[in-house]
Amino acid sequence: MLVITDEEIKKHVTMKQCLAAVEEAAKIYRTGNNKQPIRTAMNIDKQNGTMLYMPSYSEEVGYTAVKIVSVFPENRNRGMKSLQSKILLTDAETGAHVALMDASWLTVMRTGAISGVAAKYLAREDTRTCLVIGCGEQARGQIGAALEVRELETVYLYNPTRSKAESLKAYILDELAFNGKVEVVEDPDEKAGDVDMIITATNSVTPVFDGNLIKPGTHISGIGSFKPSMQEVDVNVLKKADKIMCDTFEGCMEEAGDFLIPMEKGEFSEETIEGELADLVLGAVPGREDNDEITFFKSVGFAMADLVTAVEIYRVMKKQ
Amino acid sequence: MLVITDEEIKKHVTMKQCLAAVEEAAKIYRTGNNKQPIRTAMNIDKQNGTMLYMPSYSEEVGYTAVKIVSVFPENRNRGMKSLQSKILLTDAETGAHVALMDASWLTVMRTGAISGVAAKYLAREDTRTCLVIGCGEQARGQIGAALEVRELETVYLYNPTRSKAESLKAYILDELAFNGKVEVVEDPDEKAGDVDMIITATNSVTPVFDGNLIKPGTHISGIGSFKPSMQEVDVNVLKKADKIMCDTFEGCMEEAGDFLIPMEKGEFSEETIEGELADLVLGAVPGREDNDEITFFKSVGFAMADLVTAVEIYRVMKKQ
Structure with missing residues (x-):
């Protein structure tokens, strides 16, 4: 063995x-x-x-x-x-x-890869900038996968404890040998309206950036919240998104506060979710259809x- | 690790x-x-x-x-x-x-030890002879434990395939360094009425010896059957026994065909079971009370x- x-x-x-x-x-x-x-x-x-x-x-x-x-x-x-x-x-x-x-x-790798596969189908081909909110262990897999599926030039990092963002920056430059620019920011909202891709990887129970800021063409990936009480993205992200996908519908309806909290308030309906990762991979739901689409992918993981x-x-x- | x-x-x-x-x-x-x-x-x-x-x-x-x-x-x-x-x-x-x-x-060791602890409380102090019916892997633990708790002089072995009994004999003499006599028998009933202790370790669905043969003072340990459809001892063992104990009541009521089959026929009542291994160890049920008692211990194992x-x-x- x-x-x-x-x-x-x-x-x-x-x-x-x-x-x-x-x-x-x-x-x-x-x-x-x-x-x-x-x-x-x-x-x-x-x-x-x-x-x-x-x-x-x-x-x-x-x-x-x-x-x-x-x-x-x-x-x-x-x-x-x-x-x-x-x-x-x-x-x-x-x-x-x-x-x-x-x-x-x-778990870090497979969670990164889940987002990576989703981004492959949902993020703009010419995605060059990415904002990562939450710079713990999981973020390493997230950015590792993003760098595989898209040619990023600039990565912005935000974490409430700045040293964790600095440590992720060193990891990206040293271990992942990223050639582009990595910048630690003091406030995610500085960049949320400016980047092609946003990844949230926190345990937050309140949204970690202002969803109203998002520009057309952005792909957002929420992987941190995994309990009904946790919420990383606000309802504006869901409202502005043209396409909302999840890893598994069953898992997200059990655990994803990002969906469940606005659903409970009557601000969001699960029918708005267009499909699961399998649908993208199997071609049952088309990936990104134009450069202006805002896409949101939510993952809680699956066995x-x-x-x-x-x-x-x-x-x-x-x-x- | x-x-x-x-x-x-x-x-x-x-x-x-x-x-x-x-x-x-x-x-x-x-x-x-x-x-x-x-x-x-x-x-x-x-x-x-x-x-x-x-x-x-x-x-x-x-x-x-x-x-x-x-x-x-x-x-x-x-x-x-x-x-x-x-x-x-x-x-x-x-x-x-x-x-x-x-x-x-x-599993072999702990199953042997379960029977061994029961025998420590239930078998006669002067137990000298033991009959083992079923000579597979589990029998090794059974006889290993019996030799620890009682000073055996003679061990009789029975198995439908004789070579397995011969192999167990070699194990007892070589690995367990037993100094006494080990004899392979052709029919368990030859010895069932003659020994101080009987251990059954088979997957049999029909009783493996004639319970009517048992002499006063015998301790019987049934560890092989672990499904409701399996039965190693016949109802005469239960009828002749002065004290019936089990490892756990809950487990035996789920799995022990030795009890469940006669219960279904109305030939045995679970109320006849005096207690669990814990009762013996904690002194809540007395162990053997005299040299003529027939005792039966049934084990299906416990987590x-x-x-x-x-x-x-x-x-x-x-x-x-």
């Missing part, structure tokens, strides 16, 4: 491979013979923690995975990660357990993306 | 340690702050296989475990094990995933025994 660490994944698995895996996952999610039982949650009351167990299976891919996540918020006081995640991969032909892998960087990405990582690492 | 193989467990973890772990597990099962969500089953239709996910937690023990089992019956045609099992252990204080271990030998045994194995292996 292979044991695969975050460090090894960082070293050997490219964003290009993850983009292909997520595109495949989106297809299989719609067309394949999949299983994804309801996840089990087990509370660890003493630590105010939670254990989550998320199994998945795709006949086409030929593997089952179970993602095991411990969420221990009090770890922050210990200088430890509050979320610690592993994936156990099992060969679906023989039942052999073939790999255990760290799932932190995998098939974890499974197919994990299998891709396993295949890459087996060759090492 | 430690990765622990069956071979390492075989080499470094003793049955004595497992017996202590199971005794602890029985106590905690009754008195502790535990969680054990309903297990998730995911069918792999194409292979007629099943994936099982079984999480558990004990605040007292301070760890969570999830047992991941793949059951692929068609593996028999491939010369592969049909059941392949792993346990992921997580520190319940920090959520850190600390060990992944093979769970095949662990707390897996968890505490896994933690014990982790502690032993950490010191290596």
Whole structure:
């Protein structure tokens, strides 16, 4: 059995491979013979923690995975990660357990790739500028994927704690070897009306920029809020958008406060959502149709993306 | 994170340690702050296989475990094990995933230890002879535990395929370094009325010996049948027994055909079961009360025994 660490994944698995895996996952999610039982949650009351167990299976891919996540918020006081995640991969032909892998960087990569695949279909071909709001771990995958699918020239970064934005800037320039300009800004609204693409990757419960500022042709990707109570984009984004897409409708209707909060206020209807990532990949919903379209893509993640990405990582690492 | 193989467990973890772990597990099962969500089953239709996910937690023990089992019956045609099992252990204080271990030998050991703890309380102190019916992998743990808790002089082995009994005989003499006599018999009924202890470890759907033969003072341990359709002991064993105990009442009422089949026929009432392993360990139900008592112990296994045994194995292996 292979044991695969975050460090090894960082070293050997490219964003290009993850983009292909997520595109495949989106297809299989719609067309394949999949299983994804309801996840089990087990509370660890003493630590105010939670254990989550998320199994998945795709006949086409030929593997089952179970993602095991411990969420221990009090770890922050210990200088430890509050979320610690592993994936156990099992060969679906023989039942052999073939790999255990760290799932932190995998999650960063696959979440980036989900946005990246969406941007491939929805962002303007001539997208040159991008604003990233929220500069934590997830932002690394987001910008990594954006740089793969579009030829960016300038990246603006905003984070309430400026040092995190500076640290992401160094990552983009050093690790991603970006040749363009990276600028840390003091206020996202300075740039929100000026860029071709906006990525939000925060845990915010209030919108992180003024949706009224958005210019025609902008593509917005919201990946940070993943609870009904979280909201990164205001209702003006939804109102101004010509095309609203999501990774999975079911997941977003469970978790995406960006939709659920305005829906509860009667300011937005789920019927406005034109489709899922699978629709873009399969061509059931057209991608961007003209240069003036405003497009919004919302992602909360889906198990098939974890499974197919994990299998891709396993295949890459087996060759090492 | 430690990765622990069956071979390492075989080499470094003793049955004595497992017996202590199971005794602890029985106590905690009754008195502790535990969680054990309903297990998730995911069918792999194409292979007629099943994936099982079984999480558990004990605040007292301070760890969570999830047992991941793949059951692929068609593996028999491939010369592969049909059941392949792993346990992921997580520190319940920090959520850190600390060990992944093979769970095949662990299951053999903990199932043996469950019977061993029961026998410690229920078998005659002067138990010298033991008949083992069913000589597969599980029997190794059964006899290993019996030898720890009682000073056996003679072990009789029966298996429909004689070579498996011969192989178990070699294991007992060589690996367990047993000094007494080991004899393979052609018919369990030859010895069922003659021994101090009987262990059944089969998947049989029909009783494997004649319960009418049992002599006063015998202790019978049934561990093989684990489905409502399986039955190793006939109703005469239940009728002749002065004390009937089980590992967990809930588990046995779900799975133990030895009880459920005669209950369905109106030949046995669950009220006759005097208690659980925890009752013996905690002294709530007295163990053997005189030398003529016939005692019957039925086990289908319980998650707390897996968890505490896994933690014990982790502690032993950490010191290596």
